[in-house]
Structure formats: C-alpha cells, structure tokens
Amino acid sequence: MDASERPFLDLTGVTVSYGSTRVLEGIDLGIGKGEFVALLGASGCGKTTLLRTIAGFIVPDAGTVSVGGHDVTRLPPDRRGMALMFQSYALWPHMTVAQNIGYGLKLRRQSRADIARRVGEIAAMLGLQGLEARKPASLSGGQRQRVALGRSLAVDPEILLLDEPLSNLDARIRLSLRHEIRTLQQRMGITAVHVTHDREEAMVMADSIVILDKGRIAQRGTPEEVYNRPASAFVAAFMGAENVLTLSGSASGEGFAIAPGPFNAGCLVPDLLPTGGVEVRFRAEAGTLGPADAPPPEDGRTLRLAGHVVSTSYPGGIWRHAVRLGEGAADGATVLVDAPHPVAQGQAVSVLLPPDTFFVFPAAGDAPPPASDSRSGDRRRRLEVQQA
C-alpha cells in the first residue's frame, strides 16, 4: 500500500480506559474500502469497546478515528455514516418490522413512497416478506436478526459494524446467516467490521482477521495467515493449536535447532529464535501417528515425538488419540493427535509433525513480557514481512 494513501477507515493510537482500567492500548488499524474485517478475541479483550469507539459511542482518551480521510474522533454516532448491529438486535418493540427498517430513511426525510419501496426491497432481499406489519415480539430469533440487519442496510451505510450478531442464534441458522451477511456485504460493497469470539465464524466471513489480546492487536492477517503463521503463542492457541510442549534448542545458522529430549528427536526449524527454552504448539490434526519404531524422516525438519496412547475418542470423521509423551517421565505431556484409524490403548506410538504444521515460540519465561515495546516492535516487523 502507498504510504501517502490512508486506509478508508483508519485508527491510529486509539487508547480507551474505563476509570483506571486500560481497555484499549494504542490500537493502529487500517481497513480498506469494501473490506470485511473480523475483530476476534476472548471476552474482555476489548473488541466490543473497539467497535463502539469506531461507532462513536466511546470517545478515546488518545488517538484518532478517521473515515475517508476525515477525522471523526469527536463526531457523534449519528453523523458518521455507519450502522451498528447489536448482539441483542435492539429492535424497537413499539414499531412494526416495516417501521423498524424504514426508521433510518424517515430520519433522512425520504418520502413515504420511497420508504415503502426501499423497505419492500430490503424485506425481499432478506426473506422477510409478509412480516412487515408484525411487531418484533412475534418474530423468531433468526427473523429478528434479519430485521436488525435490514434496518442497518436500509440506510446504505458506508461502514457496517456488527457486534456478535450471530451469537444468540442456534447453530444451523447461524451457519446460513454467516453466508448471507457475507454475500450481501460483497454485493453492496460495504466496509464491514465484525466482532466475534467464534474463530470459525471469523475465518469463513472475513477478508482479514484482527486478533485482540488484552487491548492490543496480537496479529492481523488473512484467515490463512493467522491460521498457518500465528505471530505468537497466544494467537496459535486461539487459532486452535492447543497442544503445547516445552522444549529447548539453540540458534543455528539458518534457523533454530530443537535439541533431542526425553521424548523428542532433534529437528531444525526456520524461525529465528534465541537459544533457550521454546514453546511448541500444534493442532490435533497436524500430526500423524506411526508405529513406535518408525524411522525418523530424512529431511531433518520433521518433529518426531514418542509416547503411548492413553485414550481414544471419535468426534466424527477421524479418531482422536490422547498420547502420553515420555515413558513415565515426570515432565512428560499429553497431546491430542488425530488419525484415520483407531490405535489401541496402551500402544507405543510415534507422532510425526511435518514442517509448517507446528509453531515454535520463545518459552513464556524466557520471552519478554507481551506488553513490552520490544515485543510489539518485533510483531510489527513480522507483519511487514507478511505483507511484503
């Protein structure tokens, strides 16, 4: 991106506190026109606060929010050309569906006929025909969600803000609505910011995912980037790499050499890490199970772990094995590994992790604390590398 060209929605150094609690800490975030960005994070990470700051319900203590090059930091919510969709839908119980959808147009002093036509269009687009005269209380959850979406879309917002709009729906409706919202957003070319704590929802809907951790951006990237190249142990864990091992190794010319340990063979990884302890994370589906005496791969870049199966379960499609690493060692760990066929309990096995399926980070004790500046600078460098 050209350095002189500012992103359509641009946040710089946004800091928000509630009383003495810092909720957002120097958020820099640029969102392009027509982009669908998901703000992903655990509850309490500040994602809703960030969305409300963009919407104008919170004025940041420091930093600016700009839209299309205009500073809107101190503009009230009604003059920002945005529409916010709430988790609770916040439909007005005293108005009918048609009145709810048409309210924004009424505010813009459009004629009755124009409003009726637009409401009809929106209702048709969202499959709400025949419900126009109903009150929200007599609608199902999915219908309410559509009305709330229609109300936001009716005013043709430049930016659509979505605050966990799908979390109150049951799973099947949620899946189809994900798809619908994404399709509508692309068809109408709206810039969208979507807050969610559901990783899969963020992955399937967004062009770009911003992972927030304790009021800071932990990583920003495409779904494929944050999934396959997590920038920190936190992101890796959040993206489902729940298996964690503590190993050690040393920096070597072209990367980092993991030293052989009580349950692992040595292996070389391309990450540039300082000598010392490392945290290795991987997903259950990343590894393959083999016989205990399987020969180590020739490439020297595959991590090989040894252990025995302690239990198996069938979550569907694959068999999930809990593998205890290290023969009775006190410092051993239990990891979950998927395999297409069940392996008997008690069987000695080896777990093979091919390159790029496991992630290596400095061990928590050795690494500088995540809040320090050096770390965030490091992260920024990584981001630049990814964008290049």
Place this chain on the structure above:
Amino acid sequence: MSTFLSRLDPWWLPRALVLGALAFVIFGPLANLLLWTVAEKWYFPHALPLEFGFSYWERVFSPRGNAVESLTNSIVVALLTVVLSLTLAIPAGYALARLKLPLRGLVLLAFLIPQAFPNLTVYVNIARLFYVVGLNGTIPGVVLVHTTHGLVYAVWIATAAFAAVDAELEEAARSIGASGLRAFFDVTLPLALPGLLASAIFVFLESLDEFTGSYFVGAPDVNMLPLLLYTAGAGGNYQIASITALLLLIPSIGFMLVVERFLKVDVLARVGR
C-alpha cells in the same frame, strides 16, 4: 359426593371468616359513605337512614355550594401540578436512569427530604415565604406546594420507567442517524410512556388529596376539595362530607384501572433501584 368432601379444605371456615372480615373492613366504610350521600335523615339509634334523597347533591352542586368551585380548583391545581412535576421529572428521571451517577441513590433520597420533616413545619414556613413574595392564596402558589410533594413520586417512577428502556435501543437509533433528541422522542419516550403515565396519575391523586399545604398556602382565597370536606366534616354535615369524599374517590378508582391496564411489572420492579 366423596370427591367434593375430599376437595373441601378443612381450613375453609377460618379462611372464609378472615376474608369476610377483610372485605368488611374495606367495603364497610365505603358502604356507609355511599349511604350517607343519599341519606336525607339518619340519626341514632337507627341502623339505616330514615329518608333517602338527592337534596344534598343539589346543595353541593348549587352555585352557592362552593363544591363546583372547589372541584374546579382542585382539578386545575392537580393538572398543573402534573404538568410541572413531569416537566421536571422527565429530564431528571432520564438523567438518573442513564448517566452512571455515583450519587444516584443520594439524589433519589434527596427528593424524600420534604417528606422527612413534619408537613406542618414545612408548609407554615412556605406559607410565610409565599406571603412575602405574593404567592399566598394563588393557584400557582398551591401548585408549587403540591409539586414539592408530588416530585418524589414523579422522579422515582420516571427513573424506573427510563431505566426499563434498554440503552441499546436508543443507541441503535443513534447509529443509523438519529440525533440524541430525536432518539429520545422516537424511541425512549414512547417506551417509557406507561411508566410516566403512572407517575402522572400518582401525582394527580396526591395533589387532589393534599390538605396541609392547600390549607396554609391556598385558604381562604383558593378553595380546594379536601378543605371543603374538612369544613363539612367538622361542621357535622356528613352528607356533604360524604359526597365530597365520593368525588375524591372517583379518580383513585380510575387510577387502579389504569395501573392494572398499562403498568408493566418490570417498570414497577425498578422503582427505587
């Protein structure tokens, strides 16, 4: 027969007696009052009036009877008190419900202060003050006195009514282009209306009933219904007192019906929260 007996609770007799006694306590005086309004002649030891008729109604509503003037005064004062109280209570209640005031409870308590002191002390001093500024014996003076009294109900109930309206409903309007004022009038006010209506009725009834303040500030220039009732009762004229009391009763019954019809439970639950 056996099923009937088994379903018959052995406690029905004491329960019926208690309920009967309760009904008598509530409706006995009312029945007595109704009898008095149509009694032409009734004295001890007769259990029932000796003659029935409507001649006292004619006297009450005759041009010389003061009743029409008192009734008009009372209703005008009550309506003005409602208007003034709500004009103050709507912004105050909204602010108390929406803004996270740390002293919110304290502010709500402050409205109770006029109630904390003996009415007489307060009103005698107000009367002296109003006499100095020329408000004594005027309708505005009485309205002001009634408002100090009615504001407690108005603000408390309005606060509860506004607190029952989810702030997100207002924010939803703001986010699609409504100014703060517009969102208030289009969303918050209509949703808080049942509660505000209840507070209006409360204030109206309080004003209609109010005696002490009306007496010190209003009398003798502004005649109010309770003063008429007092004079008639003190003079032993039970017929006129009963008819006046009946007139005062009509709005309270109307109030009960409206509360039953409009007031949502969740609004009531938030009173004083």
